[in-house]
Amino acid sequence: MEERFFLYDDTVATKTRFVSFMGENERHDLALLYSDRHYGKTIVLDMQSNKFAIIGPDDLNEPGYIEHAFSMSEEIAEELRSFLFELI
Secondary structure (H helix, E strand, O other): OOOOOOOOOOOOOOEEEEEEEEOOOOEEEEEEEEOOOHHHOEEEEEOOOOEEEEEOHHHHOOOOHHHHHHOOOHHHHHHHHHHHHHHO
């Protein structure tokens, strides 16, 4: 059997915050994972769609990023974006 070659195999401590909120159009159930990885960015997991993105303040300002990452309309993505600005 061939030996497996790992690029990395680390265990890191994370802080996870579960948050749910109701926007004007839709409910959002999120898990926010904070760690020392990803250059200080946060892993945001949308538990309803099973999609995630690594997001920092710069990404929130990037046009279309939230819409694309979570496959959301502009209107719903704006609700999520404004909420994430408070947390990230």
